[in-house]
Amino acid sequence: MVKESFVQKLDVKRIASASNSRNGVPLPVLPNSKSWNSKFSSMISSQMISVPYLNPSHLISLTLQSKFPILLRRKRGKHNSGDVVLKDLKLKAEALNSLKLPVTVKAGFVGTITLKVPWKSLGKEPVIVLIDRVFILAHPVVDGRSLKEEDREKLFEAKLQQIEEAESATLEALSRSKLGSPPAGNSWLGSLIATIIGNLKISISNVHVRYEDSVSNPGHPFSCGVTLAKLAAVTMDEQGNETFDTSGALDKLRKLVQLERLAMYHDSNSKPWKLDKKWEDLTPKEWIEIFEDGINEPSNNSRNLSGWAEDRNYLVSPINGVLKYHRLGNQERNDPNVPFEMASLIISDVSLTVNEVQYHDWIRLMEVITRYKTYIEVSHLRPMVPVSEDVSSWWRYAARAGLQQRKMCYRFSWDQIQALCHLRRRYVQLYSDSLQQLPNIDSSEIRNIEKDLDPKVILLWR
Structure with missing residues (x-):
């Protein structure tokens, strides 16, 4: 990205005559067309255009x-x-x-x-x-x-x-x-x-x-x-x-x-x-x-x-x-x-x-x-720890992966549905705050939630 010091508000004449301060290569001269200049001038006057002071x-x-x-x-x-x-x-x-x-x-x-x-x-x-x-x-x-x-x-x-x-x-x-x-x-x-x-x-x-x-x-x-x-x-x-x-x-x-x-x-x-x-x-x-x-x-x-x-x-x-x-x-x-x-x-x-x-x-x-495609569809559910450290997480992974692959996700219990609703509200609030650039936003919590969700679900919640 061009630094702010290299960006200047230039009019049409300055654009046609300015040269690069680094290597002395002149900027290309704009065509001598009255209609072209009038359109470009109206564009300049209607909205300030930041033109880089670069070749x-x-x-x-x-x-x-x-x-x-x-x-x-x-x-x-x-x-x-x-x-x-x-x-x-x-x-x-x-x-x-x-x-x-x-x-x-x-x-x-x-x-x-x-x-x-x-x-x-x-x-x-x-x-x-x-x-x-x-x-x-x-x-x-x-x-x-x-x-x-x-x-x-x-x-x-x-x-x-x-x-x-x-x-x-x-x-x-x-x-x-x-x-x-x-x-x-x-x-x-x-x-x-x-x-x-x-x-x-x-x-x-x-x-x-x-x-x-x-x-x-x-x-x-x-x-x-x-x-x-x-x-x-x-x-x-x-x-x-x-x-x-x-x-x-x-x-x-x-x-x-x-x-x-x-x-x-x-x-x-x-x-x-x-x-x-x-x-x-x-x-x-x-x-x-x-x-x-x-x-x-x-x-x-x-x-x-x-x-x-x-x-x-x-x-x-x-x-x-x-x-x-x-x-x-x-x-x-x-x-x-x-x-x-x-x-x-x-x-x-x-x-x-x-x-x-x-x-x-x-x-x-x-x-x-084929095996890789099957794995990648449920990779977001896969635990981040070895089986020996958290056996229950791997059992939950096996159950959730099996449900997803068989298109039987509707068999969630009410507790799971309630937890998912709370997770959605929390994610929407965090993501909304991040878009507004509010202070004290915990981006790590957003990432942790996104790691466990399917891309389609994340896009829908956003």
Whole structure:
């Protein structure tokens, strides 16, 4: 977040002439359009706008780094010539916790994230997002019976994040329905944002996600993964050529998506990769050496591959494809005989191969996933102490978990219903006080209550 000392109340002239006090890079000059200036001036006069005294590229760099907490900066991002470049990013271990998958990130790396913004011709040229070299190594999540305290805290924080996102979406929808505000695209600023988003160019290249499992099928470790050479999306015209649409690009959507060398492999009886150092200590060059081989090379050419990619058994051999998608605008949806959405997909030859050993590996993996889903549904009821320390708590856990899984929660006794009502009143009071930022609020009591409740119940009480 930008410090208060860097924030100044600026008029239009100051915005056009100010320069960054840190590196001397001037702020972009606003277009010399009278209508544009009049609209922006009225916006300034109607409500005071706090404008950061920073280069816009620097501001976007700070925003990206704050909005994506799953990424850790290895090097400071560059922001010259209107481009934002973040390099050598590493993925946190809890990055996938919010998805509630039976896997966790062992290591992750993102080579570069580049954002190219044409400040001088914003709304006339596309904003470009380039992501290159996304490498992720995952392994099975730790069994809940041996979860450490920090692992439980990570799961709890992921649950809270899911609740916050659902609550924000609900409040935003209620606010819109009450205000009855017109769509954002009807305003000048909304139209500009819609044009930028509708013409966004995205390119993701050199992706390798690998999963190593020594638990699901005891005695038969296996590894599987997905590789992708390139995925690019651009706006197209009626002839299928790349273009820039200024007339409702987000409402009347035309997109061309190109797919290059998407593949999936599965290596049975394959032990996890072993390194001479910790994964977090790898240099970018070492990440590329280990993960990039096999992404762009033909599957039948193993002479140029390193030992990391040799003898790879493909379930889905590398395929290429082109997707064309067209969605009619709201004003064009008059004829019920004309489809509102049309898509055409052209892909190369698809080869699917599964042997008996791979089949057994996947059956065991599906069993583990099913058990994990059953466990995660009642994880909020699980006691935090060993069985030997509190046997009665574990008996209550078994009973409550059984009732919940069999959808028989209505058999609560009156004492349980009364206790739940008191708990709800207490939680609502504590949460209301926390929103008002009243003094002497015991946040630990709120957290303790939330640990024992289902996310849907917490959202309903809030």
